[in-house]
Amino acid sequence: MKGALAVVALGVAAAAAGPAQARQWSSPAAVPGSFGTGYPYDVAVAADGTAAVAFVRDGVRVANRLPDGRWGRAVKVSTGSHAVASPDVAVDGAGEVLVAWTQSRVTGGAPVGRNSVRVAIRAANTRWGAPRTVGASEHFIDAELRLATNRRGDAVLAWRGVSARGHDLLQAAFRPARRRFGDPHPLGEAGFDLQVAIAGRGVAYAAWTHLSPPSFLKSSVRLAARGRRTWSRPATVAAGDAGGPQLALAPQRHVLIAWREAEQGIGATRTGLAAVTERSADGRLAPPRVLADNETGCGRAPWRAAGGVGGRRRPGRRAGSGCALLGRRLG
Structure with missing residues (x-):
């Protein structure tokens, strides 16, 4: 059953090219x-149709698809017999493939203690380079590695890292196009529900859920941005039982940030009202809008056809529906 599920789960339905078959x-x-692969796995695709699927089967493996639709056989990119988990993959505009994963430092034993954050890179139409260690995490499956690339090849990798004193600390590493990842940079606090995005000029964003001390019962959505050289301090996007952020890049260097408002429950059972705001290029946040009309986070989500979020509803018309946090029509 596991093998059959893996074939279905890892089957890729590709949108047909050409305007006549766009749908x-x-x-x-x-x-x-x-075959025989279970969860988790990840998939990424570039504008030219280059795609990659990363999964765990006797190590981290990646299968690449050429722009013409032909798949190559999966290649093992991790080394040794160490336990590995949680691969995340990205493809840039030049067809370069990047994959990151967590890897135990213990051979033949349970992945306890500090684990390595590893990265491997495959230049367009060439072989994979040797994997490198970018950072560390006290987490294994839930280290929340998040990769993002832009068209020219800049990349950002963020994860639930560890401070010099052994405490949880979100960290991020930046990679200029065609170069190596730099040293990890602390994002200032612990968090989870991590998401990242990177714009065309290399400006990167990270969003996450943060539990506030000393009770750690109240959650907030936090955002940090990276300019040319360093990351900003975390800013609060939404407070008071808010969590589960999602990021989407918009035109004119704007960023859409969605999250669950009035969140209830724990872990994967959390529910809330879907809310969204828009961050302008100068860092200002628009007043948040609640998009869902019930506590499951599903419901009507209005948006402007030109790409903005929060267009006016016309009486008697549904502007959108479903569980998607962002109705994204950005052109």
Whole structure:
């Protein structure tokens, strides 16, 4: 059953090219070498159709798809027999593939204690380079590695890291196009629900949920941005039982940030009202709007056809529906 589920789960339905078939989908295709794979796995695609699927099967493996739709067989990119988990993959505009994962430092034993954050890079139409250690985490499966690239090849990687004193601390590393990742930079606090995005000029964003001391019962959504050289201090986007942020880049260097408002529950059972705000290029946040009309986070989500969020509803018309936090029509 596991193998059959893996074939279905790792099957990739690619949007057909060409304006006449823009709304058609190809039949699902099993990713070569993925039989017997379970969760988690990740998929990424570039504008030219280059795609990559990363998964765990006797190590971290990545299968690449060429722009013409042909899949290559999965290649093992991790080394040794150490336990690995939580791969995250990204593809930039030049067809370069990046994959990150957590790797135990213990051989043949349970992944306890400090784990390594590893990265491997495959330049367009070439072989994979040797993996490198970028940072460390006290977490294994839930280290929340998050990769993002832009069209020219800049990349950002963030994860639930560890401070010099052994405490949880969110960290991020930046990679200029075609170069190596730099040293990890602390984002100033612990957090989870981590998300990242990177714009065309290399400006990067990270959003997460933060539990406030000393009770650690109240949660807030926090955001940090990286300019040319360093990260800003975390700023509060929403406070008072808010969590589960999502990021989407918008035109004119704007960023859409969505989250759950009035959040209840714990872990994967959390529910809340879907809310969204827009951050302008100068860092200002628009007043938040609640998009959902019930506590499951599902409901009507209005947006402007030109790409903004929060367009006016017309009487008697549904502007949008479903559980998506962002109705994204950014062109």
